[in-house]
Amino acid sequence: MDPIKFSSLEEKIHQERTLLDEKMQILLSEMPTPSADAINSVNLQGANFFTKFESFLASISSDSESLSKTQVEDVLATIESVLDYAIDYWDVLKEQSTNVLSVVLEPEHNFLKTAQLIFKTHKKSEALILKNKYQASNLPVVGFESKGSFKLNSIKVDWVSLIIGVVLLALSGLLVFSMNIDTGMKYLFSRVLISLSIALIFTGVAKEKIQAKINISKMAITTGGTVAIFFVIYFANPAEIPVLG
Known part of the structure; x- marks a missing residue:
């Protein structure tokens, strides 16, 4: 993939992650009794970030795109970071929503399915560790348990x-x-x-x-x-x- 295009896509994801971090900091600063607005704000920004991250993965892994080895390594590192981040995110959100909203906010069944599948395809041992963490936190593991594979396209000889x-x-x-x-x-x-x-x-x-x-x-x-x-x-x-x- 063109380096400029790849960097632009990564920057957009980074901006969304930064916004989510800011919302999360506000929520944590209000603990142990955060406001409902703070919880809902984190939930909305989190949904936006994780959805756009999955879309980012779909766009860079299409048949029309080929990634360099460095780009593939960068994507896998980002996926691992996001998957790990999601565990803490949902631990906080589920606990605080139960206490404040009296309703448990939970991820959808296919939460980060593409990210899990790509990471499992490229990093089996690391993916198994993350899968165990997700199961311990009662988070969806659809991508980790999928029998298929999702390999990022590497640059081929033209x-x-x-x-x-x-x-x-x-x-x-x-x-x-x-x-x-x-x-x-x-x-x-x-x-x-x-x-x-x-x-x-x-x-x-x-x-x-x-x-x-x-x-x-x-x-x-x-x-x-x-x-x-x-x-x-x-x-x-x-x-x-x-x-x-």
Whole structure:
């Protein structure tokens, strides 16, 4: 996934978590006799946060998205943090709602199902520990007990880009060593072709990982993927113009 897009999605989740922490701090500051408004406020913000977190997981794990190894590790760390946080959240909310509202607020049956399933798929031993904690706190474990799996898509080789890049590079080498580069147009053509072929090869094995910001005259260009690699190769370290005669 594009790093900027991934960071933006993570930031939105972080903001929701921060709002929930603020509501929770207000509730805890009023204990042992918090107000009904404080409890309801925490409940509403909690529902909003956990729902958006599940939506975040669904969006980054769609078939159209591929995550880098670092992104997968970040997501799994966040899932573990949220799953652990939810235990304390519901322990406080259930106890205080019983005392103040005379009604026990409880999570829905499929609470954090996607998060549990993803975490169980990638981290079986850690997931088992969390499952036991959830059962001890009488929280839903639908995702933990699911027989299916939910693996986050990791970056795969883009064979189309890789093959085209290899073919173009072979063609470029053939042209460069068989063609007498004696004009500016031939030099420009060979330089563009070689840069493009190498960019396609890198894209094939490192899709969405590379971003670049190139300053050309007074204009700044920020881009990613194949275009970023092309700009880096073409502008950062160009070959010297051949001296004729």
